[in-house]
Amino acid sequence: MAILRAEGITAGYDGPPVLDDVAVTAEEGKTTVILGPNGAGKSTLAKAILGLLRISSGHVHFAGQEVTGLGPHRLVRRGLGYLPQLASIFDDMSVLENLEMGGYTLRGNLRQRIARVLELFPDLAADKRKKAGELSGGQQRMLALARLLMTDPVAAILDEPTAGLSPLYAGRVWEQIGRIRGSGVGLLVVEQNASLAMEHADSVYLLAQGRNVLSGDAAEMRERAEVARILVG
């Protein structure tokens, strides 16, 4: 079932549009990946959906309701989480506090939820009092994912979650993404590393120069030769 749907997204001001009538849909419990060459507009699309960028036309629907332009602060309260590409943790706060911040909008005692989340991230549990800025790059990314989980999202947008990571951690990130997906969350993942993303995706959208070019089941997209060509540019 479609949990997040964006249609007709057009953005860009003083030149050719950066996004031109783009549409993507993410389903509950599935991983939808957005790929594209440099300059395709992938990150821009993610930001547009989250209301971080002004769009000139288009609509975003989440859980049946119109949420166009609301902004991450309001979206997270409705259940749409966000993992930004850069600066994705509170580096001055401890691991535990990062998780507490993730659960900011939740009512009641967070301790149980934190314990459950930490079960999925045993490395973080060992370092829970450490300052987040002192963790390694890969661990910081895992913390960012854990923080996202704390918000108890129904769906989430992840902007290049494996950027800058070693193959080992990139694999771990996708493992966690798989687990999150398994618990029923609908995921929309923008990715640069196409081959790894396609291995774990359920469906794939290929953007180029701000437009939808190809889309379909990951299985079939993996077979199509044009995908490689389009990604090179």
Added chain:
Amino acid sequence: MLFFLTDLLVLGCINSIMVVGLNLQYGYSGLLNFAFYIYVAIGAYLAAVTTMGPATIPGITYALGWTLPWWAGLIIGGLVAAIFGAFVFLLTVRRLRSDYLAIVTVAVAFIMWNLIDTYQPLFDGDTGLFNVPQITGNASSTEGYSAVMLVLSAACLALFVWTSRRIFRSPFGRLLRSTREDEEVTSAFGRVTWRPQIAVFTIGSFLAGIAGGLLIFYISAWTPSAFLPLESFILLAALIVGGSGNYWGALLGAFVLIEALAEIARYVPSFGNGANVGALRAVVIGVVLILMLRYRPEGIIPERWLKWYRTRRPAPEPAGASALAGGTASDAGAPSDAGVITEDRLPAATVAEVAGVTDATAPAPGKQADAPGQVLVDIRNVAYSYGGVRAVADCSFGISRGTVTGLIGPNGAGKSTLVELLSGRLTPQSGEILLDGRSIGRQRPAGMSRLGVARTFQTARVLARLPVIENVMIAAPGQRGEGPLAALFWQRGWRDQEAALREEATELLGWLGLSSHLDSPAGSLSGGQRRLMEIARALMAHPRLLLMDEPTAGVFPETSRLIARRVREIAATGVTVLLIAHNMAFLSSVADDVVVMAEGRVLTRGPLAEVREHKDVIAAYLGAAAGESRVPRVPSAGGGE
């Protein structure tokens, strides 16, 4: 009544001199001297103690106590203030964020004031100085003296306005304003930016000192005011409200905000108490200032209204696209960033410089024509890491003269970092870069610019408040008149140069379709137009090597085609071009060959058509992990994928 008017005008002129001086520092150069008034005070004190003669009244002490003629005292006051200003500026030559610079200037001023206020032997401490002799030697009546002072201060004001104007219209003034808008771009075109800044700081302080001298000769007394910061603030407010960056704004601000307001405040009923008048005035000034900054930050008279900002020669009438040779007509109806192209080839001046052919028969020394085929740039085993992440790792390739080489690769491959290394913004941590056989790895952008390297930026950087034509003119190397003395006293040396530069810039901009924007502030250009302007600017520097970082990102396809044509024409004159691009259509029409980078290294090289089908290249773009971690984007590079 006449006396009242004269008095008003004298004070108006003196205040105007102060604001004009502050305008040189803040308006032209963007240096916020928050403690400007201390320089006025210094000028006043020095003028007094060099003309008053020794202290005769018991209990009053001060330094010096000479009896020089008034004009000597006045000039000494100005000079000492100027030297002090230079000293304070040198203290802060170290890079400080602009608001911290302001804090430091206030702190220094406060210390000076504390010293003056406390240390009796200097200027009689908090009692101050009295009975400073008038310039006419106490011979005239009050009205008469007023008239004399009016003539003197008006004359000084006229002189300083002339100075301001001359500076503004000179290459020195342009350099100051360019530094104010974007210091990094200015130094990327070969300028040392702190030198003109210290010059203007000194001159501004000199004006402050003279104003102080005039003031103390007029009112014959001076006490260290507890409201020193207030006076500086009022001057600054006057400048900002009037319009910073131009002398008319300074005059308007001084006369309207300071004078008129003071007079009006006097007439407000029920505020008979003197202190209240001053307080009310300060409140009004504060409110007006904040409102102006919010709604009209350029002031009542913005810099761009100056007649100087309109090109002397009217923009050439476009003859109609079809009349031009070389197929430069754009598709009727297709959207484009460029306007009508008014020149169909590079200006003669640019080509001559670039190719090293001058009027003389022999090429100028150091500017041998770059014969095609030889290697101009040799990159050898260069590496660079940002905080533990390797952006460029053991990268090696050469670039031949007169060619256009494309640099492509997936995100994070190190392309932009490499361009930063070539332009001098970054220094290689290992390996070396040779330009024409000479190692240049350690050069900073200013040095690279002098070696003939010019660049465009990933996000176009313009000098927003300057007109487009001046944005381009600033890039020309070796301009005369960029020092204060040459600007003021040797106009003959640079007047013709200015005309020639203007001509060349106009042609370059016309060649890129921006001829109807010559006088527009560069900040009003669209993204695509800015990219075209950056190309014009880079060419104005007569480079041998042109580095372009995504020159067509965000431009209309029509403009992309224009840029491709232009780049080929540039290369045909002997310029070597290295460009980063992602758009394959653009690359195929512009690049002779293409270097593919991935994970900091060169993966392969060859004609674009071949390289695109190369299986390792495809794998790299697909992100098939090769055992090395990917890298974050170059900091301060623009957004985008």
Added chain:
Amino acid sequence: MNQLLQAVGFGLATASVVALAAVAVSLQVSVTNFFNFAFGDFMSLGAYVAWTASQAGVNFVLSVLIGGAAVGVLGVLANFLVFRPFMRRGVRPVTLLIVGVGLAFIIQNALILIWTPSPRRFSLNLGNALHIGPFLLTPGDLIMIGASAALLLLLHLMLTYTKFGKAIRATSNNIDLAQSCGIDSDRVISLTWFIAGLLTALAGVGLVLQESTLSPTTGFSELFIIFGAVILGGIGRPYGAMLGALIVGVLTEVAGAYVNAAYKTSIAFGVVILLLLFRPQGLIKARGLIR
């Protein structure tokens, strides 16, 4: 030696006042990233309001709280009406500095208009100076030191253990991510201004009581000492500001004991200059506000 220790004692008393204001400034800077020059005049205003209330017969402690609340509200209004519209447009830091100065002069001169420029006497006679160990302090000083320490402890507890305190720290660390956690950063910033204003007003009262006189320029003159403390401790780090206040307070008093006391403030200014030139990140590493 005795003189030195006594100076240290005075320094502690000074530091206790400076610390409150410095922490306030640091808090505000940490969430908004610019120096507000009007804080000195916030201090003066707080003192004037408290003085007026106590002159009207209101209990002293209550007067002080009224002063604190008044400045807290002023802080929120200043952010909402003055600073935030500028920050929304994205202006250069210099512009915000000038705006802050403009606001400072408006407040300072409004004080003159309302309360006249004549200095007022505002003191609590709590007894003479006592010898506490090597220090020579009045009961008033001791109360100030105690009150300041208590307030700072409360602040620390709030920042470390309450949800809102953590929201402030999160917002100052990474405002965008804080929003993604559902934290309303506008509200956090407003409340931070309130707290900062409150602390500043209390510092203002403390300052005035130490000097026994109240005049419209009182706060503004202290501004640089406060900035010195903030910079020394690392801009945007409230805990650093406490340390910075201690150092600056003691340093100026000690230096003032050996040099003409009238130069005390100059020494503080000198410290600020040297800091900004040679170690703008403070003694403790600060975050990203340096070029």
